[in-house]
Amino acid sequence: MIHTKGLTRTFRVKGETVEAVRGVDIDVERGELVAFLGPNGAGKSTSLRMLTTLLPPTSGTATVVGRDVVADPAGVRRRIGYIGQGNGAGHSQRVRDELICQGRSYGMDRTACHARADELLDSLDLRSLAKRTVSNLSGGQRRRLDIALGLMHHPELLFLDEPSTGMDPQNRANLWEHIQQVRENYGTTIFLTTHYLEEADTMAERVMVIDHGRVIADDTSARLKDDLAGDLITITVQDGEEAAQAAQTAERIASPHDVTVEGTAVRLRVTRGEAVLPEYLRALDAGGLKALTAEVRRPTLDDVFLALTGRSLRESGTAEQDGGKA
Numbered sequence: 001m002i003h004t005k006g007l008t009r010t011f012r013v014k015g016e017t018v019e020a021v022r023g024v025d026i027d028v029e030r031g032e033l034v035a036f037l038g039p040n041g042a043g044k045s046t047s048l049r050m051l052t053t054l055l056p057p058t059s060g061t062a063t064v065v066g067r068d069v070v071a072d073p074a075g076v077r078r079r080i081g082y083i084g085q086g087n088g089a090g091h092s093q094r095v096r097d098e099l100i101c102q103g104r105s106y107g108m109d110r111t112a113c114h115a116r117a118d119e120l121l122d123s124l125d126l127r128s129l130a131k132r133t134v135s136n137l138s139g140g141q142r143r144r145l146d147i148a149l150g151l152m153h154h155p156e157l158l159f160l161d162e163p164s165t166g167m168d169p170q171n172r173a174n175l176w177e178h179i180q181q182v183r184e185n186y187g188t189t190i191f192l193t194t195h196y197l198e199e200a201d202t203m204a205e206r207v208m209v210i211d212h213g214r215v216i217a218d219d220t221s222a223r224l225k226d227d228l229a230g231d232l233i234t235i236t237v238q239d240g241e242e243a244a245q246a247a248q249t250a251e252r253i254a255s256p257h258d259v260t261v262e263g264t265a266v267r268l269r270v271t272r273g274e275a276v277l278p279e280y281l282r283a284l285d286a287g288g289l290k291a292l293t294a295e296v297r298r299p300t301l302d303d304v305f306l307a308l309t310g311r312s313l314r315e316s317g318t319a320e321q322d323g324g325k326a
């Protein structure tokens with residue numbers, strides 16, 4: 001569905017070269033739902049704009065639904081749906097008419113447009129809003145209409161740029177239900193960008209992480225977490241001296257990815273934390289150290305990003321899990 005090789009885009013800004021996307025290789029197969037995740041300025045939108053033919057690459061190649069983005073941009077556009085950021089505000093058309101207009105602009109005949117509009121009104125829960133003026137819709141309703149508009153011409157592949165940014169958690173959950181349903185009903189391949197770690201984690205089956213214009217990780221969320229981050233064990237002890245000893249014990253028994261001491265707390269990253277923790281507690285006990293508290297936490301995608309880059313995605317200017325765009 002999407003195949004890129006060395007996809008690159010640079011910009012000249014005030015005599016300086018900005019390397020927005022640096023040699024990205026992407027392979028997405030039919031039916032996949034992929035989340036493209038990264039901090040502000042990582043290169044997500046630029047990549048998406050190249051894949052949707054809105055921006056020519058500086059170098060490299062990209063084939064989207066079997067068509068080359070440079071040699072056959074019209075062929076790509078006919079086969080994809082693209083839902084960009086933000087709403088085109090101020091539409092005075094009614095919802096159903098807007099859908100029909102969109103279909104007509106893709107060359108669909110009148111009958112096909114009416115049938116498709118009705119089908120999408122039902123599947124995106126817009127039926128009761130069919131006669132409403134677009135400019136009067138709520139943010140969540142408008143986003144569902146955007147998706148319906150993007151699907152009018154039966155695209156095999158749908159690109160969504162930050163589909164849920166700025167929505168409250170309830171509307172986001174609702175939007176996701178609809179995205180999943182689109183996938184089930186139409187088998188559409190979906191490639192979306194998001195800032196929301198939690199969302200990428202739970203909703204997408206595959207996560208591609210981009211940073212400074214390069215893809216730095218690409219796998220299922222579960223595998224990324226197991227392979228790159230590991231479980232986080234935190235114990236607390238009486239004082240700093242004991243914490244230093246407890247850290248040494250950890251290094252000895254658990255072959256952790258890393259051990260840190262902060263005040264009376266010792267943190268270590270390990271694979272299979274639930275098995276390591278009892279062993280660690282026994283080793284501490286044998287050394288005359290008593291843990292006051294102990295916990296194991298499964299890693300998050302932010303831990304993965306931290307392991308890969310030494311930075312937190314949130315500190316890199318990314319929105320909080322349930323907040324708005326930073």
Ligand SMILES: Nc1ncnc2c1ncn2[C@@H]1O[C@H](COP(=O)(O)OP(=O)(O)OP(=O)(O)O)[C@@H](O)[C@H]1O
Nearest residue numbers: 011013018020038039040041042043044045046047
């Ligand atoms: N038209 C442009 N002219 C100059 N620089 C640009 C242009 N578009 C993007 N950039 C730069 O390219 C880099 C990547 O930007 P891009 O918008 O692709 O990032 P992003 O990951 O989508 O970020 P965000 O999450 O903030 O939307 C940034 O440094 C940005 O400033």
